[in-house]
Amino acid sequence: MATADQARRAAELKALVTDHNYRYHVLADPVVSDAEYDALIRELIALEASYPELATPDSPTLQVGSGISDIFAPVQHVERLMSLDNVDSLASLEAWRDRLVRALGREPDGYMCEMKIDGLAVSITYRSGVLVQGATRGDGTTGEDITANVRTIHTIPHQLRNVAPEVLEVRGEIYMPVSAFAELNRRQMEAGEKPYVNPRNTAAGSVRQKDPNKTAQRNLSIWIYQLGHNVGAPGFASHSESLEYLADLGLPINPDSRRVDGIDAVEDYVRDALKRRHDRDYEIDGVVVKADQLADQQAAGYTAKAPRWAIAYKLPPEEKTTVLTDIQINVGRTGAVTPYAVLEPVFVGGVTVTSATLHNEGELQRKDLRIGDTVIVRRAGDVIPEVVAPVIEKRPKGAAVWHMPKRCPFCGNEIVLADGEAKARCSGGFECPSRLREYLFHFASRGAMDIEGLGYKTVDALLSHGFISDPGDIFALEPARLLDLEGWGEISVNNLLRAIESAKDRPLARLLTALGIRMIGGTVARTLAANFLNIDAILDATPEQLEAIDGIGPEISRSLAEWYTDDANRLLVEKLKAVGVRVADPEPESKGDALTGLTFVITGTLDDFSRDSAKAAVEDLGGKVVGSVSGKTSALVAGESAGSKLAKAESLGLRVLNEQEFKQLLADGPDAVGLN
Numbered sequence: 001m002a003t004a005d006q007a008r009r010a011a012e013l014k015a016l017v018t019d020h021n022y023r024y025h026v027l028a029d030p031v032v033s034d035a036e037y038d039a040l041i042r043e044l045i046a047l048e049a050s051y052p053e054l055a056t057p058d059s060p061t062l063q064v065g066s067g068i069s070d071i072f073a074p075v076q077h078v079e080r081l082m083s084l085d086n087v088d089s090l091a092s093l094e095a096w097r098d099r100l101v102r103a104l105g106r107e108p109d110g111y112m113c114e115m116k117i118d119g120l121a122v123s124i125t126y127r128s129g130v131l132v133q134g135a136t137r138g139d140g141t142t143g144e145d146i147t148a149n150v151r152t153i154h155t156i157p158h159q160l161r162n163v164a165p166e167v168l169e170v171r172g173e174i175y176m177p178v179s180a181f182a183e184l185n186r187r188q189m190e191a192g193e194k195p196y197v198n199p200r201n202t203a204a205g206s207v208r209q210k211d212p213n214k215t216a217q218r219n220l221s222i223w224i225y226q227l228g229h230n231v232g233a234p235g236f237a238s239h240s241e242s243l244e245y246l247a248d249l250g251l252p253i254n255p256d257s258r259r260v261d262g263i264d265a266v267e268d269y270v271r272d273a274l275k276r277r278h279d280r281d282y283e284i285d286g287v288v289v290k291a292d293q294l295a296d297q298q299a300a301g302y303t304a305k306a307p308r309w310a311i312a313y314k315l316p317p318e319e320k321t322t323v324l325t326d327i328q329i330n331v332g333r334t335g336a337v338t339p340y341a342v343l344e345p346v347f348v349g350g351v352t353v354t355s356a357t358l359h360n361e362g363e364l365q366r367k368d369l370r371i372g373d374t375v376i377v378r379r380a381g382d383v384i385p386e387v388v389a390p391v392i393e394k395r396p397k398g399a400a401v402w403h404m405p406k407r408c409p410f411c412g413n414e415i416v417l418a419d420g421e422a423k424a425r426c427s428g429g430f431e432c433p434s435r436l437r438e439y440l441f442h443f444a445s446r447g448a449m450d451i452e453g454l455g456y457k458t459v460d461a462l463l464s465h466g467f468i469s470d471p472g473d474i475f476a477l478e479p480a481r482l483l484d485l486e487g488w489g490e491i492s493v494n495n496l497l498r499a500i501e502s503a504k505d506r507p508l509a510r511l512l513t514a515l516g517i518r519m520i521g522g523t524v525a526r527t528l529a530a531n532f533l534n535i536d537a538i539l540d541a542t543p544e545q546l547e548a549i550d551g552i553g554p555e556i557s558r559s560l561a562e563w564y565t566d567d568a569n570r571l572l573v574e575k576l577k578a579v580g581v582r583v584a585d586p587e588p589e590s591k592g593d594a595l596t597g598l599t600f601v602i603t604g605t606l607d608d609f610s611r612d613s614a615k616a617a618v619e620d621l622g623g624k625v626v627g628s629v630s631g632k633t634s635a636l637v638a639g640e641s642a643g644s645k646l647a648k649a650e651s652l653g654l655r656v657l658n659e660q661e662f663k664q665l666l667a668d669g670p671d672a673v674g675l676n
């Protein structure tokens with residue numbers, strides 16, 4: 001137990017650190033040095049580690065990513081999260097205004113103009129000033145619990161300032177700052193990994209990390225743009241006032257928002273946002289215009305899915321012209337040959353574009369692109385850059401139609417286009433160094449064998465020294481030879497070898513994915529692994545056996561057969577076995593069926609289970625866990641501070657189990673707790 005002094009010191013540290021966080025991240029006006037700040041947070045972490053009772057849910061130490069995850073459990077939104085209707089021209093923006101004026105009988109009393117942040121929507125709930133929940137938007141009614149990950153976002157306070165209401169739910173947009181994205185990609189490239197496509201997808205992926213420590217490293221940020229459900233907040237006349245109130249509570253409100261009068265001023269804001277689209281450290285995909293007065297909002301009302309009092313002006317995709325200096329080809333991991341445009345660097349849609357895929361020869365000829373052409377390049381939001389069309393008037397004399405080369409520039413083997421296929425292929429198999437490189441990179445990648453440290457750069461180095469010529473060789477690398485590589489020392493060699501060693505023991509589904517068989521991605525691989533448990537059984541299965549499985553059709557069984565008739569692939573499987581790669585999964589433990597036919601809802605906090613582990617325990621015994629209470633629910637498992645679900649279960653007269661009874665249910669079956 002902590003002494004009273006220690007408890008007091010912890011409370012003081014929490015307040016200090018929370019305040020410094022706010023000054024640093026929200027006001028950009030720190031009053032202590034980084035070193036002083038570090039000392040405070042380290043002292044707090046140490047105290048909490050010694051006395052876990054001091055590690056309360058409002059502690060700022062959770063922002064460094066030590067939160068325990070109850071991640072992705074369904075969350076029922078108290079008030080629906082609506083979406084917005086869109087317009088894409090000033091004329092249709094004016095038409096929206098006209099409809100609004102008709103509904104109100106007059107011009108609305110002021111508009112709020114806000115940036116439409118290109119991130120992902122989140123709902124955050126505070127109880128008595130303490131952050132208790134973060135949830136994704138989901139379908140607007142039910143989202144997913146991402147509390148542990150939201151807590152790692154530095155700009156979001158764990159504890160509100162001033163007098164906080166009893167319940168406060170706010171909506172906002174989580175995003176990855178452009179600068180953080182650039183830094184992440186710089187590190188990614190340095191490690192020889194593929195760069196991320198854009199900040200939005202990367203932010204979305206980061207929020208969906210199972211491990212909050214990973215989210216914490218991504219430097220996400222957030223702008224709050226809307227007050228949601230609340231109990232005990234003061235009344236407001238306008239949206240802009242409510243935002244000021246949220247800012248006073250310490251929430252990050254975007255300073256680029258403006259309250260303006262009249263549609264002309266709205267249009268000025270839109271034009272300015274367009275012009276300075278990339279001047280900020282966050283990406284936008286439009287502007288949101290809201291009638292500011294809450295009375296006006298109420299009078300305008302809602303359609304089935306969106307308010308009539310607000311509208312999103314979507315920014316158009318950006319286009320620029322540049323010169324197509326060359327057309328080159330890639331050979332991918334399956335041997336597919338893809339032409340791509342080499343472009344004079346052009347800044348479009350927030351990034352500098354130097355190349356763009358042209359997909360296949362047919363596509364290229366449809367667009368009539370020729371080397372030397374001035375071309376229009378487009379990039380919209382999260383879309384990868386695209387060469388739209390040539391500017392024919394600027395075509396240089398004698399520019400020739402492009403044709404796929406007859407031979408692969410990497411291995412000299414023939415390039416063939418099979419009847420009825422859009423994609424040409426290199427016939428060189430793994431003789432082709434380009435294909436081999438892509439194949440090995442895929443084999444080691446995260447969704448496949450997940451060999452940390454074996455990115456593009458390392459694969460290239462190993463290939464160019466002739467250390468590997470197929471995936472089997474990875475597992476037979478000799479430390480002494482690796483030490484000869486430039487820039488490699490004992491530590492990096494040991495790290496790589498350790499990563500390779502642990503990759504020998506991956507589940508069968510990962511190995512199947514890694515083999516890069518056409519049509520066998522992660523989902524199909526998992527289905528196959530679960531049904532056959534070892535690689536020989538899969539490769540020896542007849543089409544009938546394969547197609548009897550849900551999710552496996554004739555195309556997949558044909559692709560497997562084709563893959564396995566190739567001797568090189570048979571040899572590869574044997575070689576992987578010989579070097580000790582696991583090619584089978586253990587028999588699943590026989591699951592009991594004591595809870596078959598029963599449906600449970602789990603709510604509140606349990607002492608000895610996370611939401612996930614409680615769910616898994618029920619499912620292991622054949623039971624079902626669902627997100628919401630209904631007449632069909634067999635029982636509600638209610639932990640500490642269970643809320644509305646408990647009330648609902650009680651009102652329906654359902655059986656409610658406490659944690660003790662839940663454990664008894666798992667150990668001794670439903671009769672033991674009087675269920676059935």
Ligand code: IVH
Nearest residue numbers: 082083084114115116117121173225288307
């Ligand atoms: S207001 C009822 N304001 O755009 C009002 N939304 O379809 C609902 N978004 O997914 C939204 N920036 O996450 C609002 N300043 C802003 C916004 C914003 C981005 C997102 C929001 C939602 C989508 C609207």
